[in-house]
Amino acid sequence: MSTQPLAPAIQADEVVWSLPGVAPVLCYYRQGEGCPLLLLHSMNAAASAFEVKPFFDDMALKQPLYAPDLPGFGRSERADRVYSPDFYAQVVVDIIKAMDCGPVDVLALSTTAEFAARAALRDSDLVRSLTLISPTGFSRRRDSRSPVGARVHRILSLPFLGAGLFRALRTKPSIRFFLDKAFGDGAPEDMVEYARNSAAQPGASYAPFYFVSGQLFTPDAVGELYLPLKLPVSVLYDEDPNISFDYLEEVARQGDNWSLVKIPGTLGLPQFEKPSLTESALKEFLKNL
Template sequence: MTRAKRRSSRSKKGNHNAAHSTHPKGAATPKRAKGAGTPASPAPATKAPSHTNKGGTKQATANPKPAAKKVTNSGGAVPLPDAVAAPRHDHVTQDGVRINYYVDGPEGGRPLVLIHAVNAAPSTYELKPLFEHYCATRRVYALDLPGFGFSDRGDRRYSPQLYSGVIADFVRRAVGEPVDAIALSLGCEFTSGAALREPDLFATLALISPTGFSERNLPNGQGQLAKWLHKALSVPLWGSRLFSLLTVRPSIRYFMSKSFVGKVPDAYIEYAYATAHQPGAHHAPLYFLSGQLFTTAAYGELYSKLTQPVLVIRDRDPYVGFERLAELMADHPNWTEEQIAPSCGLPHWERLAETAKVLDRFWAANSAQPEPEPEPEPGPAPAAAPSVAPTPADPEQAP
């Protein structure tokens, strides 16, 4: 090999090494976290101005024109976009559980808090139509419950007590004032539990297709059978495969088609698929599948004890029975029911205008604003007291 050719060979070798290393010689290469994917490069967003609410948590003020959805790659198989186009924040409960929430809309009235359902792939997206409708006129908060969305998905014990405690903590410490709450399906049980913990902070409850009213007695969710079933489902050999089968697009579409009268929106399927393919996505759903997230006696332990005004919105739901609802309403005048038909568990997706009308009527009947006290009718003016000279206590003081 000639000298010129040797120089050319060394030059190409040096360029090859440079192309495969971005660190100087001798520098440590940072290690990627286990299970982490390649971070996405979202477009820079303008930071919204912040304010401090009554609970002491800093939050961004509402944007009149929210920015485009951010897409985050949290190490999952697919990137996860924001469920709604609104500022997104974290709240850490006093027990150390980190939850994600969205907030938007003008302040001034009673805040609205939205709680999604629980299934294999739930998130705030389930309540997206209600969030977008009401954030134009009032302050709206929407939570990703632990194990879902952008909230902590750690391998912990998930239970009704965990969820009701998280919701109560959020309203008490992040919102800091009484709220109207809307919950969906199994989220209704968790929200009712939170309202029993903090009755003064939940002014009204609107429950869309709530669980817990079926005549069939559920097995004890905290019993040995449920715990054994969860242990069996958690075996990686088949537990992960079962979850994978439940969260492929055709499976999601099949199960969601039962909750829609018409066609399931493609965007709904895509978001459910994305949120179900994030790290730790299987932990909470396996507790759901084993029955441990249901309150066995929700009728007596939760619903019958509520003292707030409660609205039930329902029609027919292939996953939920309402046989005992009439029985409860007969003995509890604080409960009302509205049927929005035809719907199959998600009326706010297919009949939003009717759902909003029902909600607005319920809130108007249970307004937070006290009625003005009537002004007293004018009466006759009191007679003036006669002028009497004071009597001196001592004769020597007389004039």
């Protein structure tokens, strides 16, 4: 494993929070005016706040921006703990409380859309709106809380097997293979390099193995998380090789608080491939709140 500290993912101010039961959590931030926007990266073997970097660099957003490395990723704590949907939902709640700026707008990528929805249901006074980019949870899935997921995780946690598998996952060719799926013309080189360095940090396999074993997903996300939402929700999506949206339109039809916006020609990370269209969709949604 690398012993060199991971460089900042975003050129911005930084704050480190000691959340209840979690220490430390690093968050990039930029001052601004209006309701703050909390940006949550996705879950994968090399996830980090780098995934939301375009919101800082490529978009003329005026509101305060906050982008944490969630526990288990980036430059935040990577403890050998139990990672679960409840754990991450509470982390989101605690981050918003640490921001200490009233209700916030939350933007979440992929799997963290489920955590953000769970957090909004847990404490509705903290979240004004949700913007979900290529969210998971709109397809049929097996029960991630079944013994199967736990058994898979135990196998992945075996010292030699798990370490060998993660070494293979964190090689540059492997990371490029998976990231390229989200880009029509291939992933940016700086993103691949940062992901490789992030996945080489001590403790980098702990949280991803919970993701790989399916234990970070909610089996009935539609019924448990999405349909109960009463706050404004915007979904930005198009084609995603890893995610299906079987029930997305059905959910949107059942509540006038949902808006769906396709960002054409994108594969799950529109903030990189189509930053202008993503910015326009985000601004249009937020200005109408």
